Amino acid sequence: MAAVLEATPAPSPGEGAAAPSPLALVRGRPLAEVPRDLYIPPDALEVVLEAFAGPLDLLLYLIKRHGLDILDIPIAEVTRQYMEYVELMKELKLELAAEYLVMAATLAEIKSRMLLPRPAATAVEEDPRAELVRRLQEYERIKRAAEELDGLPRMGRDLLAVVVEAPGALGTRPPPTVTLADLLGAMRDLMARADLFASHHVRREPLSVRERMSRVLERLSGGRFVELADCLVPGEGRAGVVVTLLALLELLRATLIELAQAEPFGPIHLRAVA
Numbered sequence: 001m002a003a004v005l006e007a008t009p010a011p012s013p014g015e016g017a018a019a020p021s022p023l024a025l026v027r028g029r030p031l032a033e034v035p036r037d038l039y040i041p042p043d044a045l046e047v048v049l050e051a052f053a054g055p056l057d058l059l060l061y062l063i064k065r066h067g068l069d070i071l072d073i074p075i076a077e078v079t080r081q082y083m084e085y086v087e088l089m090k091e092l093k094l095e096l097a098a099e100y101l102v103m104a105a106t107l108a109e110i111k112s113r114m115l116l117p118r119p120a121a122t123a124v125e126e127d128p129r130a131e132l133v134r135r136l137q138e139y140e141r142i143k144r145a146a147e148e149l150d151g152l153p154r155m156g157r158d159l160l161a162v163v164v165e166a167p168g169a170l171g172t173r174p175p176p177t178v179t180l181a182d183l184l185g186a187m188r189d190l191m192a193r194a195d196l197f198a199s200h201h202v203r204r205e206p207l208s209v210r211e212r213m214s215r216v217l218e219r220l221s222g223g224r225f226v227e228l229a230d231c232l233v234p235g236e237g238r239a240g241v242v243v244t245l246l247a248l249l250e251l252l253r254a255t256l257i258e259l260a261q262a263e264p265f266g267p268i269h270l271r272a273v274a
Contacts, residue, residue, distance in 0.1 A: 055099050070136055070137065073132070113128040216248065224271065225270065229267070257272055
């Protein structure tokens with residue numbers, strides 16, 4: 001149970017000691033003396049430090065805290081601050097992971113390599129901090145991406161799924177009462193609407209009476225009789241016979257041809273009029 005302690009000022013010597021001031025106020029009630037069953041453990045004061053996910057996270061925190069350039073890390077200063085944090089964790093008896101000690105050894109190695117004199121050579125020697133800088137940059141990108149993902153809405157934390165049960169069926173609807181007259185009326189209306197959407201496609205006839213008249217006159221141009229069957233084209237079918245007969249009737253009406261039949265139901269011959 002948490003108790004709120006409020007300190008009250010002690011009475012001045014000039015004031016009377018008839019009503020001693022309470023030691024503290026617990027939930028608004030004055031406490032005149034310390035309870036006999038009150039036990040305060042030695043580790044009651046808990047110091048909470050900022051949690052780090054690992055040695056790279058601690059290094060990145062130290063670099064950003066002092067506004068240092070990640071591409072030009074002052075190894076001596078960063079190593080000193082890093083060791084102070086490690087010593088603080090030891091004093092507070094916190095669980096010290098082996099990764100922190102490995103990073104401390106890595107920083108010490110980089111610091112010693114930078115203190116050693118470099119031999120004069122034509123080739124440019126690689127900076128001892130290059131590998132550490134690369135790891136820090138990669139860790140910074142991953143940490144930023146993780147923070148962006150954590151900021152996105154999450155189901156169960158920012159969003160809650162709403163489940164609503166569907167109400168039960170109210171009952172079956174009885175079918176409507178429809179008579180035969182109603183069905184016939186609906187069918188009549190349907191057919192009337194269908195007529196409104198009907199389309200007519202007018203096609204041009206492939207056979208022309210005028211063209212057939214010209215062809216017959218060309219065939220009879222020799223002045224001799226030609227049998228009617230020779231003027232028909234078998235591939236045209238019934239339409240060809242009808243067009244040919246219409247063409248012959250037009251030519252007869254214009255007295256451009258003449259017909260001859262020797263006997264009933266005999267063959268019909270045609271000849272152009274001179």
